[in-house]
Amino acid sequence: MKTIDELLTEGVSGKRVFVRADLNVPLSNGEITDDGRIRAVQPTIAKLAEAGARVIVASHLGRPKGAPDPAFSLAPAAARLGELLGADVAFATDTVGASAKETVAALADGQVAVIENLRFNAGETAKDDAERGAFADQLAELADVYVGDGFGAVHRKHASVFDLPARLPHAAGYLIATEVGVLKKLTAEVKRPYVVILGGAKVSDKLAVIDELLGKADRLLIGGGMAYTFLYAKGYEVGISLLQKDQVDVVKEYMARAEKNGVELVLPVDILASKDFPDLKTKAPADFITVDADKIPADQEGLDIGPKTRELYASKIADAETVFWNGPVGVFEHPDYAGGTRAIAQALVDSSAFTVVGGGDSAAAVRTLGFDENAFGHISTGGGASLEYLEGKTLPGLAALEV
């Protein structure tokens, strides 16, 4: 993989450099609640700008449906990037249209622009190679050089991640280099016990990685939205909790294989459940009950792990030598459902293990709950990306930079 330093040695002054970042930051009422992903890519952008490049920063935000949607605009991220860089950052209100072309054409050497959300264009995420390729062709017209630094999205075979680097001279940015450097350690010699905690809401994406983890981890602690498919597979009522019904047989097979392989697959024993998803805007007090995991009422949904589970999981983390955690174990954005996630973060901080926290929301949770980032071994900007890397999968966004 060509590094950004090699690119800088060759010279980027006056060149239009396309930086594929992951600026998919959490927003509440239009405000960024955690800017970690913007800070993580800042060194790459700053270095290119200092070297006189005309820097075009591109990213997705959220999961809009291939058409413009103001709720998913990158404008707040562009403004924050400008504050961090201490420079004016131009913003194009489209991705490959007139605004993007004019904004890029107006860039002076050393200036930075952000173009609008890549996923406002159906071509970005298209399954069809030709459709993705056509969008990548349009993106390629904007730039002379490509720098891949959106680690959180390298597991996506998307136009800006996979197809665009094939069309331009390319290099990996500092963030990708750092992330891969740390995660490599977890694929080589892992000190045991190796404990993996999986939670979050992207259940179907993340259930698949358990297949591989059952051959690697010693203990697998399940929380968040992921837990209910397991509890359902055990025959429990899960009410209106997040449930991946089409994966129930897969999950049953995981449970059987865990037992056979001697992997401890640990599920919540108690849950905070409610009839209503909490109001994340007003953060109004939630009306919830604490119940054993097999007693979730049919009209309620599980929103956090309960106190007994927090204690159980902390005890499973206490003697670990290596811990990887992806996915908040509850709806931590609401204070009433942040306790489980806080307990997991505290258990990581208290352990003497090498700890890695991965994922946009997991990293944001750790910071917004007030933990010191330095208390963890590594905070990765990618959840799905780091999980798939640990699985040993070929990640499209890394493979594209290697050729």
Ligand SMILES: Nc1ncnc2c1ncn2[C@@H]1O[C@H](COP(=O)(O)OP(=O)(O)O)[C@@H](O)[C@H]1O
């Ligand atoms: N029990 C639950 N039900 C619904 N959503 C949940 C639950 N537990 C956690 N979540 C949500 O999961 C989201 C994070 O999931 P995900 O994107 O998979 O994590 P990451 O970004 O760290 O990879 C958070 O917004 C959180 O509110």
Ligand SMILES: O=C(OP(=O)(O)O)[C@H](O)COP(=O)(O)O
């Ligand atoms: O937030 C992200 O991933 P993560 O939740 O696995 O950390 C990345 O920005 C990728 O987003 P996607 O899962 O919508 O492709």
